[in-house]
Amino acid sequence: MLVQALGQAMALGMHIPDGFLSAPVALLWWVLTVAALAVAVQRVQGFDERRVPLMGVMAAFIFAAQMLNFPVLGGTSGHLLGGALAALLLGPWAGMLVMACVIALQALLFQDGGLLALGANIFNMGVATALVGHGVGMPLIRAAGGKPWGLIAAGFVAAWLSVMVAAFLTSLQLALSGLAPAVVFPAMLFVHAFIGIGEGLITVAALAFVATTRPDLVPALADSVDASALGRAMSRGAMLTVTLIGLAIAVGLTLISPLASVHPDGLERVAEDHGFIERARDPLYNLLPDYTIPGLDGPLSTILSGVIGLLIVFALAYGIMLLIRGRREPGPKTPG
Amino acid sequence: MALTSSLDPYVDRDSPVHALDARVKLLLTLALVLALALIPAGRWSAMIAIAALLWWAVLRSAVGPGLILRRAFIAAPFALAALTLVVTRPGAPLLRLPLGPLTLTVTDAGLVAFASVILKTWLSVQAALLLMATSRFTEVLGALRSLGLPAVLVAMLGFAYRYLFVLVDEAERLLRARDSRAAALPGRRAGGPIAWRAGVLEGMVGTLFVRAYERSERIHAAMLSRSYTGEFRSFPPRSLTTSEQGLLIAGAALLAAIVWLAYWR
Numbered sequence: 391m392l393v394q395a396l397g398q399a400m401a402l403g404m405h406i407p408d409g410f411l412s413a414p415v416a417l418l419w420w421v422l423t424v425a426a427l428a429v430a431v432q433r434v435q436g437f438d439e440r441r442v443p444l445m446g447v448m449a450a451f452i453f454a455a456q457m458l459n460f461p462v463l464g465g466t467s468g469h470l471l472g473g474a475l476a477a478l479l480l481g482p483w484a485g486m487l488v489m490a491c492v493i494a495l496q497a498l499l500f501q502d503g504g505l506l507a508l509g510a511n512i513f514n515m516g517v518a519t520a521l522v523g524h525g526v527g528m529p530l531i532r533a534a535g536g537k538p539w540g541l542i543a544a545g546f547v548a549a550w551l552s553v554m555v556a557a558f559l560t561s562l563q564l565a566l567s568g569l570a571p572a573v574v575f576p577a578m579l580f581v582h583a584f585i586g587i588g589e590g591l592i593t594v595a596a597l598a599f600v601a602t603t604r605p606d607l608v609p610a611l612a613d614s615v616d617a618s619a620l621g622r623a624m625s626r627g628a629m630l631t632v633t634l635i636g637l638a639i640a641v642g643l644t645l646i647s648p649l650a651s652v653h654p655d656g657l658e659r660v661a662e663d664h665g666f667i668e669r670a671r672d673p674l675y676n677l678l679p680d681y682t683i684p685g686l687d688g689p690l691s692t693i694l695s696g697v698i699g700l701l702i703v704f705a706l707a708y709g710i711m712l713l714i715r716g717r718r719e720p721g722p723k724t725p726g
Numbered sequence: 727m728a729l730t731s732s733l734d735p736y737v738d739r740d741s742p743v744h745a746l747d748a749r750v751k752l753l754l755t756l757a758l759v760l761a762l763a764l765i766p767a768g769r770w771s772a773m774i775a776i777a778a779l780l781w782w783a784v785l786r787s788a789v790g791p792g793l794i795l796r797r798a799f800i801a802a803p804f805a806l807a808a809l810t811l812v813v814t815r816p817g818a819p820l821l822r823l824p825l826g827p828l829t830l831t832v833t834d835a836g837l838v839a840f841a842s843v844i845l846k847t848w849l850s851v852q853a854a855l856l857l858m859a860t861s862r863f864t865e866v867l868g869a870l871r872s873l874g875l876p877a878v879l880v881a882m883l884g885f886a887y888r889y890l891f892v893l894v895d896e897a898e899r900l901l902r903a904r905d906s907r908a909a910a911l912p913g914r915r916a917g918g919p920i921a922w923r924a925g926v927l928e929g930m931v932g933t934l935f936v937r938a939y940e941r942s943e944r945i946h947a948a949m950l951s952r953s954y955t956g957e958f959r960s961f962p963p964r965s966l967t968t969s970e971q972g973l974l975i976a977g978a979a980l981l982a983a984i985v986w987l988a989y990w991r
Contacts, residue, residue: 446885
C-alpha cells in the first residue's frame with residue numbers, strides 16, 4: 391500500500407501539499423475555484439435531483455478507479471486522474487463537481503494535497519481537466535461523425551491534453567510561489583507527457599466499454615457513436631497503435647519543448663507575469679526570488695538545469711521506491 | 727490487505743480536542759495553515775511558535791504524537807521537488823558541485839528556502855491530520871455546511887464518503903480477480919505488453935463505472951421510497967458557546983500575532 395501510494399504520488403506529482411504555494415497564489419486559485427464551482431452548482435441544479443446521489447457515487451467511482459493501475463516502468467504505474475473521463479461521461483459541470491469532491495476527499499482523508507492548496511488542486515485536476523476534457527473531446531467526437539476511430543482518437547487527445555494542462559497549471563503555481571520555473575516546467579511537463587498516455591488509454595477504453603455495453607447511460611456519446619462498429623474497432627491492435635502514436639507524440643513534444651521555451655514565450659512570460667506580481671506586493675513580501683540561476687546563463691543552462699533537476703528528482707525518488715519495495719515485498723511480486 | 731480500515735483517519739478517543747466543535751477545529755486548522763503560508767522563509771522562531779501551538783493541541787488530543795508524526799510523512803515524495811530550491815535560489819554560495827559542463831551552486835538562501843518549505847509542509851500536514859483524527863467525517867461535513875458550502879456539494883461529499891469504502895472494495899475484488907488469472911513467476915512480470923495490460927484495465931474501469939452507476943440508481947430508488955424530494959433536511963446548527971467563540975478568537979489572534987511579529991521584527 392505504501393509503495394502504491396508513493397508510486398501514485400510520484401506518478402501524479404500534482405497534489406500540491408501546503409507549504410509550497412505562497413499565500414497570495416493559494417488564495418487567488420481558491421477564488422477561481424470557488425467561482426468555477428459556483429457556476430457548476432448552478433448548472434447542475436437545473437437537472438433532476440437524481441443526479442446528487444449519482445454524482446456522489448461517481449466521485450467514489452473515480453476515487454476507486456484511481457486505485458486500478460497497471461505497471462508501466464520500474465516502480466511507476468499508469469492510472470487514472472479521471473477529469474476528462476468524468477467530464478465526457480457526465481458532462482463538464484457535473485464532472486467538475488465530481489472531481490472537486492474526489493480531490494477534497496483525498497486532501498481530507500489522506501492529506502494527499504494540502505488544505506490551503508486545495509483551491510489550486512481542485513482547479514488544476516478538476517476544473518481545468520473537466521473543461522479541457524469536454525471542450526476538446528466532445529467537438530472532436532462529433533467531428534468524427536460516428537466513426538469508432540473518432541471516439542478513440544478524440545478521447546485519447548482530450549485525456550492527454552487534460553493531464554498536460556493540469557501539469558502546466560501546477561508548474562505555473564509552483565513557479566509563481568518561488569520554485570525555479572526552469573526546473574519545474576520541463577520536469578512536470580516531461581513526466582506528464584508520458585503519464586498522459588496512460589490516462590488517454592484508460593479514458594478511451596472506459597469510454598468505449600461504456601458506449602458498447604450501456605450506451606443508455608451516456609446519451610451524449612451513444613448518439614454520436616455506432617456501438618457495434620466500436621466493439622470491433624477496440625481490438626488489441628487498435629490499442630497498441632494508439633499507444634505507439636501517443637508515445638511518439640509525447641516523445642516528440644518533450645524533445646521540442648525545451649528548445650521552444652528558449653524562444654520568448656512560455657517561461658519568459660511566466661517570469662514577466664511573476665515579476666509583475668512581485669512588484670505589486672513588494673512592500674509586504676520579500677520572500678520571492680528572482681529566477682536567474684547562479685553561475686549559469688543563456689538558453690543552454692535552462693535546458694541543462696531542467697534536465698539535471700529532473701534527473702536528480704527521479705534518481706532520488708526511484709532510489710526511495712527501490713528501498714521501500716525491497717524491504718516491503720521480499721516474496722514473489724503480484725502484478726500491479 | 728485491509729485497505730478500507732486505513733481509509734478513515736478518525737481515531738476514537740475521549741479528549742477535549744475531540745469534544746470541541748468541528749467548526750472551531752476546522753477554522754483554527756485553516757487559520758494555522760494560512761499563517762504558516764504567510765510566514766516568510768527563514769523566520770524559524772515564528773514557525774516554532776506555531777509548531778508549539780499545534781503540538782500542544784496534539785498532546786491534549788490523546789491521539790498520540792507518534793501517529794501524527796508518522797502519518798505526516800505522506801507528503802514526503804513531493805518534498806523532493808523543493809530540493810531544486812537549494813541550487814536555484816540566488817544567494818551566498820556554500821558549496822559547488824561540478825557536474826559535467828556546468829556547476830551547481832548550493833546557496834545559503836537556497837538551503838533556508840528548502841528547509842522552510844519542508845517545515846511548513848510537515849506542520850501543515852500535521853494540522854490537517856489532527857483535524858481529521860479528532861473529528862468524525864460527518865462532523866467536518868456539518869461544519870463545512872454551516873460555513874457556507876452549498877448543500878449539493880455537502881451531499882455529494884457525504885455520498886462519496888459513504889460509498890468510497892464500497893467501491894474501493896469493489897475495485898479490490900477486480901484487482902484480485904485479475905491477479906488470480908495472471909500468475910507471475912518470481913522475477914517475471916505477469917501479463918503481456920503494455921497495450922495488453924491497458925486493455926485488461928479497460929474492462930476493469932468500465933465495469934467499475936457501470937456497477938457504480940447502477941448502484942447509484944438503486945440508491946436513488948431506495949431514497950425515493952423513503953420520501954426523498956431532492957432536499958436534504960437537517961437540524962439547524964447550534965450556535966457556538968461563549969467559550970468556543972473565545973477559543974476561536976484567542977487562537978486566531980495568537981496566530982495573527984505570530985505572523986505579525988514574523989514580518990515586523
